[in-house]
Amino acid sequence: xxxxxxxxxxxxxxxxxxxxxxxxxxxxxxxxxxxxxxxxxxxxxxxxxxxxxxxxxxxxxxxxxxxxxxxxxxxxxxxxxxxxxxxxxxxxxxxxxxxxxxxxxxxxxxxxxxxxxxxxxxxxxxxxxxxxxxxxxxxxxxxxxxxxxxxxxxx
Amino acid sequence: xxxxxxxxxxxxxxxxxxxxxxxxxxxxxxxxxxxxxxxxxxxxxxxxxxxxxxxxxxxxxxxxxxxxxxxxxxxxxxxxxxxxxxxxxxxxxxxxxxxxxxxxxxxxxxxxxxxxxxxxxxxxxxxxxxxxxxxxxxxxxxxxxxxxxxxxxxx
Numbered sequence: 001x002x003x004x005x006x007x008x009x010x011x012x013x014x015x016x017x018x019x020x021x022x023x024x025x026x027x028x029x030x031x032x033x034x035x036x037x038x039x040x041x042x043x044x045x046x047x048x049x050x051x052x053x054x055x056x057x058x059x060x061x062x063x064x065x066x067x068x069x070x071x072x073x074x075x076x077x078x079x080x081x082x083x084x085x086x087x088x089x090x091x092x093x094x095x096x097x098x099x100x101x102x103x104x105x106x107x108x109x110x111x112x113x114x115x116x117x118x119x120x121x122x123x124x125x126x127x128x129x130x131x132x133x134x135x136x137x138x139x140x141x142x143x144x145x146x147x148x149x150x151x152x153x154x155x
Numbered sequence: 156x157x158x159x160x161x162x163x164x165x166x167x168x169x170x171x172x173x174x175x176x177x178x179x180x181x182x183x184x185x186x187x188x189x190x191x192x193x194x195x196x197x198x199x200x201x202x203x204x205x206x207x208x209x210x211x212x213x214x215x216x217x218x219x220x221x222x223x224x225x226x227x228x229x230x231x232x233x234x235x236x237x238x239x240x241x242x243x244x245x246x247x248x249x250x251x252x253x254x255x256x257x258x259x260x261x262x263x264x265x266x267x268x269x270x271x272x273x274x275x276x277x278x279x280x281x282x283x284x285x286x287x288x289x290x291x292x293x294x295x296x297x298x299x300x301x302x303x304x305x306x307x308x309x310x
Binding site: 002003004007008011012014015017018019021023024025026044045046047048049050052055058059062063066067068069070076077079080081082083084085086087088089090091092093094095096097098099100101102105106108109110112115116117119120124129130131132133134135136137138139140141142143145146147149152153154155 | 158159162163166167169170172173174175178179180181193195197198199201202203204206207210213214215218221223224225231233234235236237238239240241242243244245246247249251252253254255256257260261263265267268270271272273274276279284285286287288289290291292293294295296297300301302304306307308309310
């Protein structure tokens with residue numbers, strides 16, 4: 001299948017996802033010329049604000065590959081990913097991401113991606129949702145334990 | 156418990172999480188003066204790059220509350236959240252977030268939060284991981300179906 005065909009398939013998935021009470025978004029993960037995972041947005045149905053299509057497709061693809069990375073994979077997403085999903089994509093490390101609609105289309109449909117992009121880029125203390133630092137004596141302890149751990153798996 | 160006591164508890168959780176083969180991070184969700192959810196980072200153990208402490212604590216708290224939002228809740232996080240988790244926090248809409256260590260501490264311990272902050276803020280076509288738009292004819296279809304759906308649950 002061509003990139004355009006994979007994308008058309010992803011768009012149809014997103015449209016079907018609305019019909020089955022999900023949000024208007026879908027994502028697929030392709031490896032070696034085949035779809036290894038697909039998902040729609042299920043936030044309200046699963047009562048999980050992190051159940052965006054990309055997050056779910058990444059989790060499923062990692063399960064299929066039994067890995068915490070998606071090297072060699074391509075993500076097709078019906079709409080430009082929100083900052084949460086861009087972050088998830090960086091942690092998952094696929095080779096590339098293709099998207100169709102843009103963040104402005106999402107904003108027009110009532111999804112606050114653009115606002116969140118602006119907020120994520122701000123210093124924590126300047127955000128509209130309060131992020132405050134509480135310094136405590138042991139705050140470096142988890143990192144110290146991590147550095148000392150000989151059998152740690154880096155990610 | 157005071158904010159400092161909740162934070163000390165979260166730091167201890169993060170330290171214990173390293174001992175049980177997780178990453179050096181933990182998060183708790185507090186509502187009405189009690190902890191309703193807690194989690195450590197389990198990326199490598201669960202083979203899930205999205206299994207950061209904040210994501211898992213948010214999902215568990217939403218399950219407890221049977222809601223896709225965390226209004227009235229406070230998150231305590233052992234370290235400043237990465238962009239994925241900041242995005243998740245905006246979608247979950249808690250009242251506030253407290254953190255102890257900063258993104259520089261995470262970077263020193265080998266976690267690329269700071270790089271991802273820079274990447275998320277860039278235009279998609281300027282990112283180091285390729286994000287490319289593939290325009291297709293039906294790309295607005297999911298949003299059109301969403302707008303027409305009378306019984307949709309907005310989130």
